[in-house]
Amino acid sequence: MHRTRTAAATAMAVALAVVPLTGMAGPPGGGKAGRDGPRDSPGVAGSRALSPTPRSVRSRSDRVTITRSVTVVAGPDTDAPALAVVEKSLKDAGADRVVRAESDPGDGQLAVYVGGAGASRALRALGARGPDGLPAEGYALAVGGGRIALSGKDATGTYYAAQSLRQLLPHRDRPGARVRGTAVRDWPATPLRGVIEGFYGTPWSHEARLDQLDFYGEHKMNIYVYSPKDDPYLRAKWRDPYPADRLAQLKELVDRAHARHVEFTYALSPGLSVCYSSDADLRALTAKFQTLWDIGVRTFAVPLDDISYTEWNCAADKDAFGTGGGAAGAAQAHLLNRVQQEFIARHPGAAPLQMVPTEYYDVKPSPYKKALAARLDADVLVEWTGVGVIAPTMTVAQAGQARQVFGHRILTWDNYPVNDYVTNRLLLGPFNGREKGLPGQLAGITANPMIQPAASKLALYTVADYAWNDTAYDARASWGAAIAELAGGDARTARALRAFADAHYASSLNPRQAPALSATIAQFGKDGDARRLDGALRNLRDAPGVLRDRLTDRGFVKDSGPWLDATRAWAVAARGALQLIEATRAGDDAEAWQLRQRIPELVRTAASFVYVDMSGKRVPVLVADGVLDTFVEAAVAEHDAALGVVGRPKGSSNLAVYQDHAASRMTDGDDATYFWSGAAPRAGSFVELDLHAERALGAVRLAMGKSGSPDDYLRHGVLEYSSDHRNWHPLASFDGKAEVGAEPPAGTRARYVRARATAAQDHWLVVREFAVAGDGAATVAGGPPAAAGSALRSAGDGDPATAYRAARAAQPGEALEFTPDAPRGARSVTVLRPQGAPAGAAEVEVRTGGAWRTLGTLSGALTRLPAGDGAIGGVRLVWRDGAAAPEVSEVILH
Template identity: 40%
Template structure:
């Protein structure tokens, strides 16, 4: 978990508790982008001794995180005290949530005010007297934990900047839903992913793997004791790190809505999960038939099968479950995903659900399609009207469990979602890939957008994701961006992708094509040099990634793609050399190099995804439509007689 928290900058030590001599200061990178952050003075050294002052009880995870940041920064002794002295004689770090007098007084000394938004926080630091004052103030316990995550990012080198950060999330729900078909994550992967989410200031993980038998096909059956115990370790990790673990049951394929025994089976399942610390629940009714009943009793109770009858029956069941959650004092409301979970077209189903469903129940929606190419504020507003409440967006990115995604890792930045969606959505959760670690670059974008949609920058976030995966190493970061570029295409269920393939590499290749066609010898040479450099970068990237990526599991998950990328890079290098040879009049050499390039390309194209790792296996795709077509076309772009 500690490794998964390293999102950007390495933590290090300081020596003395006084302001560093004035030099040009820069604001550290903070992820996700905060609502407001400004420098207020020079850097402050933490000193070898720091005094920790807590307003009330701070949860153990938050305190442990703050202590680990200070220790990693070289603080040798952390003392505790209360209250703050009138004159500062050391570095004082003040922690607190709510409106405690100690927090109000500390913020007043720094010229800031307490946060007012749920999950909001203030982080401020000043040098004063013979020491310094650093205040982490949360609106609530979640906000204080987020402040500690930001502290981890702004303590750099041997100092912390004098700064003032006021921050809060734009959307109440931010995180992931393990909602894909095929091989689901292991318990260890889930725990690692939850630590990753916590570092992003996310707050939600929904457990809904489609092929988990006791949640879907065998939903009426009790979990085996060992499985329940293992799930409990995941729930505990989530609860400690301020991530809401939401348990989803998927009874739709066999539910009898009118049978009290089926409602009781749901109650029994939720009670068992409640016993291991789960306090948020979900009923999934997606990917099922609603034009037939599963039992004769439903036709007697709700009439002939059809959209309207299905929605009425579902609402009756969901309302009963919602009432149970309220009676049990569970956190928040029941969440559901409807059978019509995409588009906003008015229908008998949506009308009946809107009219009958308890307004407290949260409805998920995937956008204007199952995998939408874009989502606008208008789209979300239409969804609000269609379902009678703000929806929780289930964004099917970067999930790769469908035919069009076969052979792909989906690693393009999160784009084409309009700023301002926070006004019409209750939140966003990403449906990731079967490959947990490889999902993280895209998930980082989704969570950053949900935190601050109007301040979101897709390109900056994409680069931040590469730095995180590389633990800050610049060469590994560059290699990852090269690799990400070859996995940039984002398909939909149709033929038109919503993200283009390999835009950086395509620009280099297109420039080479244009230069070869231009007749300008100098431009040709320059373009082929650039192409050769790009090929070198492509061929070298996999080894750098294998050696330098620190996220557990990524190298194993990406193994066939890394292998193929190395071969494609070598093939492109030979292709560039063949074009060079042809331009120099060495036709025989060019022919040999083109043949060798074609052989390597064939080897690369023959590599398949890891059997069983995804729902739909297939040949590995690496910048397909860009690399393969150019290597195939290259021998025909320059002609010389063989010599």
């Protein structure tokens, strides 16, 4: 869904904020939730976290023991999948033998009552209420008094009770474990809770879908909507029957879903070519549904998103319905009503039809919504994404408005953690920004996941938590519990996974990137203690290797491959930057320069990893962007300041960034690279340069647009400058030009220069280069001549990251001469050269009072010589005869 171009329990589990078993709200009709008892005694398997968080949990003072043989007493109609979960959980807890019987044999062995009258009696004997009075899918579970009893309001409720028991029981390889007594009474906050595979891009594999269905069942999610945009038989070829092998795969998914109490929903999207008034198209649609009905599908949807509703696919629709949004709503209602009445209503056991309106992303009244609300069958569920395609927040009031404007029950299609619009990112933060009380206003919640199925589990865990019990939901706590579960209770794996997920935390729902790492960096900025930050960076560096070695979910490792590589590389680069800061502050100039020279290659390596999409496009991936890259830039800027140079201007923007086209690309001196916004500028949008210090301004150049996107430039704007970032002064206005230049009045000084949009526009923004002359850089002349791809000026441009490289060895009498923009006093002359540069390659001379005098000889990569008295009007490197092809990174007067 896009309107424009297309985020054994261990001590560590506790540290990761796993939700404890504490009392929650009471059940319908009264009842009081209890509190946990004392901490576990030695040898007692205690209160492990239950997910989703139950409504009511009460710890008992007694316990049960997992005996060698366990008897399972089941009612005649007890849900078979629930029994399977119970029996496997008992064996995983140490039981050697699990037998079924119609009653407790009373031989001293543990008895587990699952469903039926036996479970009801056992619950009463344990002082626990049964599931009577609970909503659909509610359940009751009690452990204590030498027995376990569980029963649901219905078969799904019993299955969920079994899943909760699975979480309560320990993992042991022998009998004898003692389990603390516990009573649970639980029910969902909203009827439908699950996932819609509705993204663009590489569809999930069949194996991944099977794995996902297992995950949904374990987390009490009861709906999976099959709607991959790139299944041709759902969209472009919607009229065509599935080939036998594809239909067989769908049947396997349907069967697995039923076994996990997940409703498999088949979503057919005919809107690209359907003729709404056509009897033939109706027959094609219902015939397609019939083939899915025949393999067990009982829930169907017709999404009509991401299509045009201003142009008809057939002339008959214009004749039948007219034109405009109201006509489109009437036409869609006509087709959907016929599907509801002629297919759904004629198939006993079919769930109400679901649909996605073409206007799915707001609550504004419109002719389209009015027609749909008035004409669409009352039983049809309407799917809605919230206010926005990707809604940062969603409130009870908004849900009420949606219900009113669409006139139907609302099922949310929540576009999180979907990443098909930001394929360079993993979105691993929690479900956030959804108001408590929202699920109760909805028919259900479905989340659109990432292209990466296994990596989606962290966020989907939290979606399940919220949808089941929003009252108790805490996003960070649920996220911590998801990490603990995926880590399998292993402390080292959990620590690594938490660090990795923190570096991929940000999204529209979680606007702060890498919150834990950001806080550690901020603390370093306050106290200068590098040990804590170095520890965090080492943990981040090592995390990818730990996850590859120890994470049992190999799908997560496969999904995250390029991001794992990039995370390690960015952590290495950030550690190098931290070492640079320490050497700079310690005054170890040689060590700092050696470290500084490594940074560009470390950053290039970190930025080199790519995700290859289904079309073969190579998309550079992002890791903790705005955090790690900013820290590295700040370290380099601090070193520049210590050297006495301003360095390259820092680019920034208040516009979103498209993929990896960061603002730094508009200051890199390469016209082939560019900043590219991820949205159209509004009035007030800007791109900006920070020159690091107030200085004289020379000519300003702004080069926008690019080949393939020539219209992506600011149509109406103004160039401005400021010294304090608060008071801005106009420099020049511009309209309708992709190439903008301005000459500031003589004597103009500023630290900041920006280009600000004065009007909104539809096109995005590309900035190839944004540059300001007059930065105090020296004029460089002499020789030897520069090699291809290099320039003499790089030796005096104020940026140590650029270097002059000679095309050949020095000849007798050759010298490289640097002339500053004005004579200046300086304590020293510093010459920076690449690591390994030979000593004695040149004499260093300065011109004062019109005469040249020798300061000394180049000594190595960093040469710093006292300048003596007098204003320096020039610096000269007089090469010795036969010196190898010289290289100079920067000559600095400071």
